[in-house]
Amino acid sequence: MDEAQQALTRVISRERIHERVRDMARDLSTAFSGKEPLFIGVLNGAVFFLADLVRELTIPCRIDFIKAASYGTGTTSSGKVRLTKEVDLEIGGEDVILVEDIVDTGLTLKSILEQVEQKGPASVHVCALIDKRECRTEEIRVDFSGFEVERGFLVGYGLDCNERHRNLPDIYALG
Ligand code: IMP
Numbered sequence: 001m002d003e004a005q006q007a008l009t010r011v012i013s014r015e016r017i018h019e020r021v022r023d024m025a026r027d028l029s030t031a032f033s034g035k036e037p038l039f040i041g042v043l044n045g046a047v048f049f050l051a052d053l054v055r056e057l058t059i060p061c062r063i064d065f066i067k068a069a070s071y072g073t074g075t076t077s078s079g080k081v082r083l084t085k086e087v088d089l090e091i092g093g094e095d096v097i098l099v100e101d102i103v104d105t106g107l108t109l110k111s112i113l114e115q116v117e118q119k120g121p122a123s124v125h126v127c128a129l130i131d132k133r134e135c136r137t138e139e140i141r142v143d144f145s146g147f148e149v150e151r152g153f154l155v156g157y158g159l160d161c162n163e164r165h166r167n168l169p170d171i172y173a174l175g
Helices: 014-031 047-054 107-117
Strands: 008-012 038-043 062-069 082-085 095-103 123-132 144-149 171-174
Touching (some): 014 047, 014 144, 062 107, 082 107, 095 107
Parallel strands (some): 038 062, 038 095, 095 123, 123 144
Antiparallel strands (some): 008 171
C-alpha cells in the first residue's frame, strides 16, 4: 500500500506534547542557568520542536541548524549518514545542545556528535523529543528526552514519511 493511504493512529496529543515541551524547557533552563547555550536543530524534523522549546526557555540562547540525510525514502534506515548542511555559528567553547525530533538507531546522532565534538565545544548535550529504542544500534546518551517509545513509525509534529505529515499538530503511528 502507498504510505499516503496508510491509516494514522494518534499516539501523542498536541496537549501532551506542549505540556512535555514546557517541562523540558524548564529542565533545560535550570540545567543551563547562567549560561547561554547554542541550540543546534537537526533539520528538517526538529524545526517544530525546537521552535516551541526555545520559546519556553527562561535563559538566553542562540540557535543554528545542521542537516543530515540518513533516510533516503520510506520507513527504514539506510544506515548511511551524510551531512548536507553544516553549522554556521562558531561551536568552539560553546555549550551545545543538539535537538533531534527522534532518535532511532542512533546513527544520525552519532555521526553529528562526532563532527560537533571535533570543533571543541565546552559541552555537548542531546535533547530529543522522542527516544525510540526498538532499533538502537549505537550507544547514544539522550540527556533530555520528551517521550520514550518502543516501536512503530511515527509522523506529525515535524516527523515525516517521505516529507508527508510533518505539519500535523499531534503525533501518529503509521500503518
Ligand atoms: P537514526 O539515525 O536511525 O537514529 O534516525 C534518525 C532520523 O531518522 C530522525 O531524525 C528521523 O528523521 C528519522 N526517523 C527515525 N524514526 C522515525 C519515525 O518513527 N518517524 C519519522 N522519522 C523517523
